[in-house]
Amino acid sequence: DGGITQSPKYLFRKEGQNVTLSCEQNLNHDAMYWYRQDPGQGLRLIYYSQIVNDFQKGDIAEGYSVSREKKESFPLTVTSAQKNPTAFYLCASKGGLTNTEAFFGQGTRLTVV
Amino acid sequence: DAKTTQPPSMDCAEGRAANLPCNHSTISGNEYVYWYRQIHSQGPQYIIHGLKNNETNEMASLIITEDRKSSTLILPHATLRDTAVYYCIVNSQNSGGSNYKLTFGKGTLLTVNP
Numbered sequence: 001d002g003g004i005t006q007s008p009k010y011l012f013r014k015e016g017q018n019v020t021l022s023c024e025q026n027l028n029h030d031a032m033y034w035y036r037q038d039p040g041q042g043l044r045l046i047y048y049s050q051i052v053n054d055f056q057k058g059d060i061a062e063g064y065s066v067s068r069e070k071k072e073s074f075p076l077t078v079t080s081a082q083k084n085p086t087a088f089y090l091c092a093s094k095g096g097l098t099n100t101e102a103f104f105g106q107g108t109r110l111t112v113v
Numbered sequence: 114d115a116k117t118t119q120p121p122s123m124d125c126a127e128g129r130a131a132n133l134p135c136n137h138s139t140i141s142g143n144e145y146v147y148w149y150r151q152i153h154s155q156g157p158q159y160i161i162h163g164l165k166n167n168e169t170n171e172m173a174s175l176i177i178t179e180d181r182k183s184s185t186l187i188l189p190h191a192t193l194r195d196t197a198v199y200y201c202i203v204n205s206q207n208s209g210g211s212n213y214k215l216t217f218g219k220g221t222l223l224t225v226n227p
Contacts, residue, residue: 031213031215033215035217041219042198042200042217042218042219042220043157043200043217044217045214045215045216045217048213048214048215050213056213056214058214059216088154090156090157092156092157092215094213094215101147101149101159101162102147102149102157102159102215103159104156104157104158105156106155106156107154107155107156109154
């Protein structure tokens with residue numbers, strides 16, 4: 001089935017460690033997105049990419065890094081520079097600008113202890 | 114992208130219509146209005162979108178005012194499973210990197226009561 005997959009669903013890390021969250025899509029979508037969601041809050045955009053080997057900072061990019069080496073994949077690294085990394089992370093993809101909707105993964109809940 | 118304004122919460126009785134408003138007074142002519150919903154701890158799900166005309170699908174109806182400055186999402190017969198956060202966003206259809214930016218607000222928490 002076509003879709004967008006995030007893994008793992010739950011992730012635990014010790015403070016000070018970098019951690020990479022996976023996002024893969026087989027929808028042949030050009031654009032991909034990473035969001036962070038804190039309890040009771042909306043989605044805040046971290047990074048987005050409209051094409052392979054290109055990406056832009058969103059509204060809260062500090063402490064995060066991404067890469068887009070393949071169209072299907074858009075991994076997010078939460079670095080030790082991120083002050084409050086514990087959150088629910090959502091990845092999305094979109095087929096393009098013209099009249100298309102975004103598809104979301106089921107999210108990764110990251111807990112840093 | 115134009116900003117949107119939604120009420121933080123709404124209640125609806127089961128079986129009744131739920132009407133969720135959204136203001137987007139700075140929307141430009143080439144921006145579509147999209148609605149998504151998010152059930153607790155899941156990824157958001159697309160509901161419907163439109164440009165000028167009213168739209169209807171199996172999930173909901175979208176009513177866009179003539180001046181396009183506001184819209185209403187209608188769930189005709191709300192069920193308990195419709196309890197979720199509903200997001201209204203606008204998105205440009207022009208080419209250009211910044212127009213791919215997809216920004217969500219805090220949405221409206223709709224609670225459907227038995």
